[in-house]
Amino acid sequence: DTAVSQTPKYLVTQMGNDKSIKCEQNLGHDTMYWYKQDSKKFLKIMFSYNNKELIINETVPNRFSPKSPDKAHLNLHINSLELGDSAVYFCASSRLDSGGQGTDTQYFGPGTRLTVL
Amino acid sequence: GEDVEQSLFLSVREGDSSVINCTYTDSSSTYLYWYKQEPGAGLQLLTYIFSNMDMKQDQRLTVLLNKKDKHLSLRIADTQTGDSAIYFCAEDSNSGYALNFGKGTSLLVTP
Numbered sequence: 001d002t003a004v005s006q007t008p009k010y011l012v013t014q015m016g017n018d019k020s021i022k023c024e025q026n027l028g029h030d031t032m033y034w035y036k037q038d039s040k041k042f043l044k045i046m047f048s049y050n051n052k053e054l055i056i057n058e059t060v061p062n063r064f065s066p067k068s069p070d071k072a073h074l075n076l077h078i079n080s081l082e083l084g085d086s087a088v089y090f091c092a093s094s095r096l097d098s099g100g101q102g103t104d105t106q107y108f109g110p111g112t113r114l115t116v117l
Numbered sequence: 118g119e120d121v122e123q124s125l126f127l128s129v130r131e132g133d134s135s136v137i138n139c140t141y142t143d144s145s146s147t148y149l150y151w152y153k154q155e156p157g158a159g160l161q162l163l164t165y166i167f168s169n170m171d172m173k174q175d176q177r178l179t180v181l182l183n184k185k186d187k188h189l190s191l192r193i194a195d196t197q198t199g200d201s202a203i204y205f206c207a208e209d210s211n212s213g214y215a216l217n218f219g220k221g222t223s224l225l226v227t228p
Contacts, residue, residue: 031214041154041203045215055214090159105148106216108160 003027004109006091012115013081021076021112023091031055032074033092033106034066043090049074078114086116121219123206128225135193137222139206142187146208149182150216151191154203163191163204193224201226 004025013019025032034046048056052068063079078085091109120142129135141149150165166173166180166189173180179192193200203223207216 033215041221043160043205043218043221045210045217048214050214058215092160105150105162105165107162108152110159 004091004093004107006109006112008112009110010113012117014117015081015083017081018079019081021089023074023109025072025093027093027107029093029095030071031094034074034076035090035092037088037090081116083116086114088113121206121208121217123219123222125220126223128227129196131196131198131226131228133196135196135224137191137204137224139189139219140187141189141208143208144187148209149189150207151180152205152207154205160205196226198226198228200224
């Protein structure tokens, strides 16, 4: 009965590879997010999607491409991985609707630790 | 995170109260949040406060909000070793579709 789940939990890969991280929420929420947490634990929003539409793209390199096949899923695909992409990536969801109504209380997944060698 | 400031470390003895402070800059924030992150784990929502409230109490947790000074605090009564974690303060962003997080306060509870 996990609310927000991510796979994989750990991802170790070589520079230059392409990888994907998957996220699913079973809370019936309209909005999903990707955050990046760096080695200093600083959390920063990358993307937010409402009902499969991109709402926020916070100056993230084009190598990062989110894909939302449906409201319950928001996957993150990363091309040409770089050393600086090593971080923990968190998916989250909230009930916020397209009009910005509802609570923004966000529920987070367990995170995916990406290590680029 | 540059708009939300927190002290980085706090150490308390078991049984004492802990107070974690946060300052934010966006006066239009509707909600302010406290999240807890245990080592190697995700973020757990602890509590949140609506911006028109001054205080919210939830068992051992007390949140105080001073809108005039844009100051938020989290008090944990009778702190236990299991409370050792990083605590993040967060505010609604201007867009309403993201949270701005502080850099987190590492709380260490010693026996």
